[in-house]
Amino acid sequence: MLIRKTPAFALRPSEITPEAVYRERRRFLAQIGLGAAALALGRAAPALAGEPAMAAAGAGLSVGKHSDLAAGEKVNRFEDISRYNNYYEFGAYKSDPADHAHTLRTRPWTVDVGGECEAPARMGIDDILKAYPLEERIYRHRCVEGWSIVVPWDGFALGPFLQRFKPTSKARFVSFYTLYDPAQMPEAGHLLPWPYREALRIDEAMHPLAFLSLGMYGRPLPAQNGAPLRLTLPWKYGFKSIKSIVRIAFVEQAPETTWNMVLPEEYGFYANVNPGVDHPRWAQKTERRLGEYFKRPTLMFNGYPEVASLYSGLDLRTFF
Ligand SMILES: Nc1nc2c(c(=O)[nH]1)N[C@H]1C(S)=C(S)[C@@H](COP(=O)(O)O)O[C@H]1N2
Numbered sequence: 001m002l003i004r005k006t007p008a009f010a011l012r013p014s015e016i017t018p019e020a021v022y023r024e025r026r027r028f029l030a031q032i033g034l035g036a037a038a039l040a041l042g043r044a045a046p047a048l049a050g051e052p053a054m055a056a057a058g059a060g061l062s063v064g065k066h067s068d069l070a071a072g073e074k075v076n077r078f079e080d081i082s083r084y085n086n087y088y089e090f091g092a093y094k095s096d097p098a099d100h101a102h103t104l105r106t107r108p109w110t111v112d113v114g115g116e117c118e119a120p121a122r123m124g125i126d127d128i129l130k131a132y133p134l135e136e137r138i139y140r141h142r143c144v145e146g147w148s149i150v151v152p153w154d155g156f157a158l159g160p161f162l163q164r165f166k167p168t169s170k171a172r173f174v175s176f177y178t179l180y181d182p183a184q185m186p187e188a189g190h191l192l193p194w195p196y197r198e199a200l201r202i203d204e205a206m207h208p209l210a211f212l213s214l215g216m217y218g219r220p221l222p223a224q225n226g227a228p229l230r231l232t233l234p235w236k237y238g239f240k241s242i243k244s245i246v247r248i249a250f251v252e253q254a255p256e257t258t259w260n261m262v263l264p265e266e267y268g269f270y271a272n273v274n275p276g277v278d279h280p281r282w283a284q285k286t287e288r289r290l291g292e293y294f295k296r297p298t299l300m301f302n303g304y305p306e307v308a309s310l311y312s313g314l315d316l317r318t319f320f
């Protein structure tokens, strides 16, 4: 069986590359007489608040409210966030999505919303963009592979958007599906069951932190970051934050989710960030912030304790 053989994608060669790059860089700096502290500063210093948006491509978004929900932690540079990605439809290396996702056509784009709801609808992306005032939220993002980033996302709360389709009392869960089009996505067809799919319990989806991102750094999302719209769920491991959504379905039974389908022993439905529960291949106690050298402790719920009440009935040691 696939799962027992340790599939090729489980290796994630990209996880090796950054370490090698850092070691090489450290050796080089040591040779020219700079130590580890200078190394850390060398990458961290340019991440000034105003810089990323100016470096980003595309027309600016009109964003109203700005909320820093990462406790003033330094925002990563746009160049890092748009060139170090997980988007398996475009390849398994961190640089693949940036190199290949330009083939993704984000106009026209529609999102079908249906299932257990009174007002199913198909919405065009430009109507979704106008549905609510855009706000900026600076969130931490923690990937289960052990790296993390801080990103200023532009979009709006997921809950009110879902409410407009009037979910019925049978809507206990909500599913999200990424576009599946091998003509635009060179690697869709290998590795995973497609389309990529994710799901939330309905009360998780309605939590005010659950966010629908349409942009980042004040610009429309780059394709590699999940254009034209993706989820952003800051208290969950990154794989829950599904990209390039084309379909949303309200359902009664717990839906299938991509990584849980492939490796159920490794990826649970909830996938809340929890430093107390290790993934079989990656310890979760610490993480490496992109652009920093030293690891930092991982926080319960990724530092968003306000979601804890959603899980009061669950044993968090078993609910990965
Ligand atoms: N459709 C789709 N969505 C996806 C993924 C993917 O491979 N395909 N990868 C997930 C993972 S593992 C992470 S960590 C985040 C990465 O988002 P970023 O590239 O914008 O940082 O996207 C998530 N959403």
Ligand SMILES: [Mo]
Residues within 6 Å of the ligand: 086, 142, 143, 144, 145, 237, 238, 239
């Ligand atoms: Mo991830």
